[in-house]
Structure formats: structure tokens, C-alpha cells
Amino acid sequence: MKILHILRNPDDETALKVALEQSEKHEVSLLFIHDGVYSLRKEMNYPLRVFFCRDDLQARGLNIDKSLDYDQIVDLIFSHDRVICW
Amino acid sequence: MAKIGILLTLGPYQFENWETAYHIANAALEMKHDVLIFYYLDGVYNPIRYQKFPDMETLPKDCWADILKKGGKIIACGICVNARGLENGKDYIDQVKVGGLPDFAEIIGEVDRIITL
Numbered sequence: 001m002k003i004l005h006i007l008r009n010p011d012d013e014t015a016l017k018v019a020l021e022q023s024e025k026h027e028v029s030l031l032f033i034h035d036g037v038y039s040l041r042k043e044m045n046y047p048l049r050v051f052f053c054r055d056d057l058q059a060r061g062l063n064i065d066k067s068l069d070y071d072q073i074v075d076l077i078f079s080h081d082r083v084i085c086w
Numbered sequence: 087m088a089k090i091g092i093l094l095t096l097g098p099y100q101f102e103n104w105e106t107a108y109h110i111a112n113a114a115l116e117m118k119h120d121v122l123i124f125y126y127l128d129g130v131y132n133p134i135r136y137q138k139f140p141d142m143e144t145l146p147k148d149c150w151a152d153i154l155k156k157g158g159k160i161i162a163c164g165i166c167v168n169a170r171g172l173e174n175g176k177d178y179i180d181q182v183k184v185g186g187l188p189d190f191a192e193i194i195g196e197v198d199r200i201i202t203l
Contacts, residue, residue, distance in 0.1 A: 006201065033106060034102055055109065056102075056106075070109045070110055070112070071113045071116070071117060073110060074090070074110060074113045074117055075117075077110075077199050077201065078088050078119075078198065078199060080199075083199050083200070083201055085201050085202045085203065
């Protein structure tokens with residue numbers, strides 16, 4: 001199963017623990033939005049696919065090449081079987 | 087074409103949840119998906135027609151009017167509306183329906199994906 005976690009807090013340890021636990025049996029992705037995009041500054045060695053909301057990065061003076069616009073976020077949501085917002 | 091549900095529990099200005107909800111709803115509608123939105127708790131402050139804010143050209147209520155114009159459906163929780171003195175949404179923009187949690191239950195059953203903001 002494909003599971004998407006949408007995170008608003010860059011320090012949401014519970015969400016990350018759940019996602020990591022699920023990743024042993026499922027294909028898990030993280031989408032960071034709002035202040036969650038500050039996790040860009042943290043070193044992440046998760047076996048998960050990680051995405052960032054472009055608008056929320058830019059609003060905070062951050063940028064990466066592979067950020068997602070809202071069309072891509074809608075596609076990401078529909079391409080996963082389960083979506084969880086934290 | 088698929089259906090997305092959005093539960094919005096926070097009001098405008100203080101939080102950015104409404105903006106994310108609007109942008110996702112707008113993108114989904116442009117991509118020909120169906121969009122069903124439920125305003126809950128302080129989310130019911132979003133569609134008040136008399137909003138004003140200096141130097142802000144597009145107000146939250148204008149964004150929601152745009153979503154409705156594009157075919158999105160919006161329901162507000164009636165208990166939340168009246169708990170905040172909004173009198174059954176008498177000052178809401180057109181086409182926002184005041185309903186109840188059973189409507190949200192229907193939305194959950196109807197949509198392919200739901201996000202909570």
C-alpha cells in the first residue's frame with residue numbers, strides 16, 4: 001500500500017515514527033508543508049520519499065529544485081492509497 | 087476524475103491552513119476533480135462576506151467564492167456557526183451551505199481522499 005503523510009511540524013517525532021514503522025511493510029512518502037518545510041535544514045536519512053510544498057518553501061526564503069506545486073501535490077494525494085495529515 | 091474532501095478547522099489570517107486548502111481545492115478543480123469542503127470549528131469564519139483587510143486584494147471569502155464558482159461544494163458545521171454567533175451563516179457568501187456533522191460523514195464516504203487542515 002502507498003501511504004502519504006502530510007506534516008506541518010518539522011519536529012513531529014510521532015508522525016516520523018509512525019511513517020518509519022509503516023515503511024517496513026508499505027511504500028511511504030512524506031510531504032512537508034507550512035513550517036514543516038524547515039525540516040529541509042535537518043539531515044534526513046529516512047528510507048522514505050520526501051517532498052516539499054514549493055509555495056511554503058518560498059514563503060520562508062527556502063528553495064530546492066524538486067519542490068512540488070499544487071497540481072503536483074494533488075497528483076501526489078491521489079497517487080497514494082491513504083493520506084494522513086499531522 | 088476523482089473526488090477530494092477537505093476538512094478545514096481553522097479560521098483565516100491567523101493560520102495559513104485556509105490558503106493551503108484553497109490552493110489544493112483550486113488545483114484539483116482545474117484538473118477536473120470534484121472538491122467537497124467542510125468548515126469545522128473556527129473554519130466557519132472563512133466565508134463571511136464582510137471581510138476587510140488593508141492592502142489585501144484577494145480576501146479569503148473571495149478565494150472561497152472562486153472555488154464555488156468553479157464547481158466546488160462547501161458545507162459549514164451549523165453548531166460551530168451558531169456557537170460563534172454567526173446566526174446560521176446569514177452573512178456568508180452565496181452557496182455556502184450550513185449543515186452538520188452528518189454532512190461531513192457523507193463527505194468521508196463519498197470522496198476518494200480526504201485531507202484535514
